[in-house]
Amino acid sequence: MSDYEDGYEAGRNAPNIRQSYQNGKAIGNGLAVVLGLGFRLVVETLVLAPFLVLGLVLTTNLDFLGPGFGYTRLLSIGALAYGFYALLYLLKGVAIGLRLRGTRHWLLPFTLCLLVACVVPSLLLHLFIVHTVKAAHPVLVWVVPGLFALYTYSRYRFTEDIAPNLVLWAYRRGYHWTVK
Structure with missing residues (x-):
């Protein structure tokens, strides 16, 4: 391939690469939120454990x-x-x-x-x-x-x-x- 065709292909695929990066970043942020909420739920459950165990x-x-x-x-x-x-x-x-x-x-x-x-x-x-x-x-x-x-x-x-x-x-x- 010539340099022109390489540049043409790179330019044509640039939006896809950008979209892929943004999708990966969004998935990573979503995973961090889910893990953070899960950790917080575990900590809150441990803090309230004496009351829950007593009720049980x-x-x-x-x-x-x-x-x-x-x-x-x-x-x-x-x-x-x-x-x-x-x-x-x-x-x-x-x-x-x-x-x-x-x-x-x-x-x-x-x-x-x-x-x-x-x-x-x-x-x-x-x-x-x-x-x-x-x-x-x-x-x-x-x-x-x-x-x-x-x-x-x-x-x-x-x-x-x-x-x-x-x-x-x-x-x-x-x-x-x-x-x-």
Whole structure:
């Protein structure tokens, strides 16, 4: 082929090459979004694991909810998990209110909040790592759950006067109960 024909073919195929590049970039961006959302879903599930497990344990022996994991049982697990999540923020409101009053009694609800929200999920993660990865290094078995406990502590912000909108009513109830 002559140089003219090579240039002609390259010019004719240029839109296809550009479109192929754009398609590959769009697929890569879409895959990154899906993986990011999947990772976030796993982390959120681990953060809320104590509440979900508690709801599961409490509904296990309730035969009137139907067999297996039907809609009724899943809704009751979700309702119980939300109730215990709201109870955690009620305790957080009590702890913040007692701390603002200047007493040391705030340490008891604060400790309960830490145990439920930070220690239990990290222990569940520790057990998950130990039982799924047989050849896990001992440092990995304890460092990852420790970092996860720090993450959950930073997420709940137990020493700050703040709560998510979903359970703000429970937090305010606990706060006003102790401040008045």
